[in-house]
Amino acid sequence: MAALLEVEGLVKSFGPVDVLHGVDLTLQAGEVLALVGDNGAGKSTLIKHIAGVYRPDGGEIRLDGEPVRIGTPGQARDLGIETVFQDLALADELSVGANIFLGREPVRRLFGLIPVIDKARIRSETDALLARIESRIPRKARTVSRLSGGQRQAVSIARALYWQAKVVIMDEPTAALAVMEREHVIALARRLASEGVGVIYIGHNLLEILEVADRVAVMYRGKIVLVRNAKETSQQELIKFMTGFEETAPSDSFAA
Numbered sequence: 001m002a003a004l005l006e007v008e009g010l011v012k013s014f015g016p017v018d019v020l021h022g023v024d025l026t027l028q029a030g031e032v033l034a035l036v037g038d039n040g041a042g043k044s045t046l047i048k049h050i051a052g053v054y055r056p057d058g059g060e061i062r063l064d065g066e067p068v069r070i071g072t073p074g075q076a077r078d079l080g081i082e083t084v085f086q087d088l089a090l091a092d093e094l095s096v097g098a099n100i101f102l103g104r105e106p107v108r109r110l111f112g113l114i115p116v117i118d119k120a121r122i123r124s125e126t127d128a129l130l131a132r133i134e135s136r137i138p139r140k141a142r143t144v145s146r147l148s149g150g151q152r153q154a155v156s157i158a159r160a161l162y163w164q165a166k167v168v169i170m171d172e173p174t175a176a177l178a179v180m181e182r183e184h185v186i187a188l189a190r191r192l193a194s195e196g197v198g199v200i201y202i203g204h205n206l207l208e209i210l211e212v213a214d215r216v217a218v219m220y221r222g223k224i225v226l227v228r229n230a231k232e233t234s235q236q237e238l239i240k241f242m243t244g245f246e247e248t249a250p251s252d253s254f255a256a
């Protein structure tokens with residue numbers, strides 16, 4: 001069976017700056033695949049192609065074996081790809097529920113005729129959803145602007161769960177979080193994977209990466225230079241590849 005998501009030979013330049021040099025990456029359903037690499041290695045640029053933010057200059061992206069063109073973030077979402085950014089793309093002035101249902105609001109008909117947004121349904125579904133992910137977002141403080149970083153992450157993840165995303169991309173989800181919130185986000189990433197979602201998890205904290213990931217891919221200067229099972233690698237090995245120490249050494253480490 002085809003992998004959930006395959007990236008093959010992805011190439012991208014911004015003007016004269018070559019950022020991606022032929023990236024190959026495979027994501028299976030039900031796994032957390034961590035993506036690590038030094039600042040500027042190209043991690044965010046890579047995932048923005050999967051999220052429909054950038055279009056590639058070359059190469060291919062396949063979902064369930066089918067080549068896809070992901071022209072906009074909306075198309076990515078329609079294909080079942082949700083992205084969770086640290087500087088979360090949430091609408092601050094709206095409620096948690098409104099954010100989860102943004103652009104896909106349930107509708108009911110007044111007098112069987114006039115379509116209106118079904119706010120009661122949004123409220124009850126949101127309550128059920130937050131209970132399901134054991135998120136302690138106080139009912140009163142339900143405007144997103146009042147939420148902490150971790151709670152904002154939880155809202156994004158709740159949205160991915162509710163809309164049954166197949167692929168969830170988390171770009172440095174814990175970068176600005178307190179320890180407790182970090183643990184909750186890690187648990188949510190594992191939870192998504194256990195429900196069959198393929199999760200791409202970008203991070204810089206290698207201890208955390210080795211805790212959350214099934215597999216780890218290392219990116220160096222616009223290429224994937226190592227893919228390993230998390231259980232079969234170490235911080236030392238990851239750092240070696242992240243810093244290009246292995247660049248010129250003969251290696252069979254490119255195999256997945």
Ligand SMILES: Nc1ncnc2c1ncn2[C@@H]1O[C@H](COP(=O)(O)OP(=O)(O)OP(=O)(O)O)[C@@H](O)[C@H]1O
Binds near residue numbers: 038040042045046
């Ligand atoms: N829109 C753009 N125009 C020009 N150059 C860009 C653009 N976006 C990214 N770059 C360059 O591409 C390279 C990769 O950037 P990217 O943000 O993908 O790195 P990253 O691996 O996510 O780094 P970090 O860990 O710091 O988030 C950098 O050298 C960056 O300056």
Ligand SMILES: [Mg+2]
Binds near residue numbers: 043044045
């Ligand atoms: Mg980045």
